[in-house]
Amino acid sequence: MTFAYFIAGILAIACFMCLYRIGHGPTPSDRTVAIDILGTVVVGFVCLSAMVMKKDFYMNLAIAWALISFIGTIALAKHLEGRRFDE
């Protein structure tokens, strides 16, 4: 269990680095990249929760989070490019 807390600490530091880049990024592209990366890190975090709690519905959360993060990234990329979402 101590091992899981250690890994959770490393991932929490990684999440705070992403949050720094979201808050401080000079251009909107920096913030979008950081949002994408934060989504991927959180998928690993939720998976670690599934390992510690031994409940399988956390994996449903991980799959749903990956899907929604991907859709959000694509939508923000199209918005950056200057196109509408239905093109």
Add this chain to the structure above:
Amino acid sequence: MSSNVIVGYILITVGAIFDFFGCMGLVRLPDVYNRLQAATKCVTLGTIFILVGTAVVTATPAISIKAILCAIFVLITSPTGAHALARGSYLSGVKLWEKSTTDKYKERADEIKSQSGEAR
């Protein structure tokens, strides 16, 4: 501790270290494209290691199969999102770092911009 737990813990540790250094690259590197390539490659690999490590440690089908599915899904979607983000960043006019040497996407970007200008 049985052997699958030890192997899974090693995989999870390697994955967490990859995640950490990917996010460190996100903070330290100078422009959008450097940050994008460092963070996307490292964090994708690290998250896949964590997912596979969880599948090995728990060794119950309800968690392991979903973890492998999620790993395949992240492996497909993360490069796709990074590609779309790089294209969107370039076409939105973000400049490269001043010490970057090559810019092979410039001609194609000009072509895309002229085409979209004609369409409107």
